[in-house]
Amino acid sequence: MRRALDLALQGWGRVAPNPLVGAVVLAGKRTVGEGWHAEFGGPHAEVGALAAAGAAARGSTLVVTLEPCTHHGKTPPCTEAILAAGVRRVVAAIRDSDPQAQGGLDVLQRGDVAVESGLLATEAAALNAPFLFSRRQADRPFVALKLATSIDGRIADAGGRSQWVSGEAARQWVHWLRAGFDAIAVGGTTALTDNPQLTVRGSVTPRRPPVRVVFDRRAMLNHGVSLVATAREVPTWVMASPEAPAANVAILEANGVRVFRPTGLAEGLALLRANGIESLLCEGGGALGAKLLALGLVDRLYWVQAPVWLGGNAVPAFPGVPDSPIGEAPRWIPVERRTLGPDTLLVLDRQLCLPGS
């Protein structure tokens, strides 16, 4: 199953809004086929693994990160392919929560295939958190917050400089990360002061470039900001307030920016979801992140900790998040820990979206 989860990740940036899925065919302890969902609308992982196994699939065990589908969608049901190949046993990490596709394990069981689910369920649920979230809750996207801090939890030094907190490996990884999100967000002040491009410039080319979203209540960005200047090349949306000056909005729209006017952050997120955004990666600044956290609107933290100390006057990561007594403070769930060169990546989920088993 660990191998299947690794294979699934190869679809990163290419399969959303469908799930990342990996599959391994085992004859005894020997791997005879591997597959993953590589392209949206393309063959499902199970079908790829069975094709690779060929005749060796007869009597085998199929290990797959998501319950096989039963529906005729863009491709025929995987349950049919599994039955036709003569697979004897199917081990799935989690059930599918897609109302159309789910129920595959029951179909297989009725077809005399031994079925099991729950193996590495936590890892599989974390892998497809945006997919599972958006099928459970459709009023906003899955929201992830990415931040790079010093050991002492600062995002910029006392002079406000934040560009080089994390190292080169972490910066490369961010481009990989961006490729897997429908949209990337920053606050208006960050857009002005850092002038980021928020494009994907790494090894994975996303199927659709993530929409760039700026939460800019006053609509104060103009053509001098790279996000606005390139809005005709990469979709750029601004979440302004209903009170934003009409002249500012007109400048943005004249540059090809799509302007929304929600009354607050929650409504802004709802508008994103209504416009097809199922996953949002917020890259700063601290004020936007803190507001999202305080409102309970963050589902995942990608925290890069750099081995540097910035001191008491440096800029704290989340100014103004309300205090919590230690016994009542919400505990996040670590779903990944690894190194990025000299830095450390910690991925924390607020809660797990585990489908019923």
Ligand code: AOF
């Ligand atoms: C995938 N890849 O490897 C598996 C999926 O639109 P379709 O026909 O491609 O079906 C998508 C649904 O099929 C998806 O929501 C999920 O429930 C199920 N399984 N999907 O894209 C795969 N195994």
Ligand code: ZN
């Ligand atoms: Zn399928």
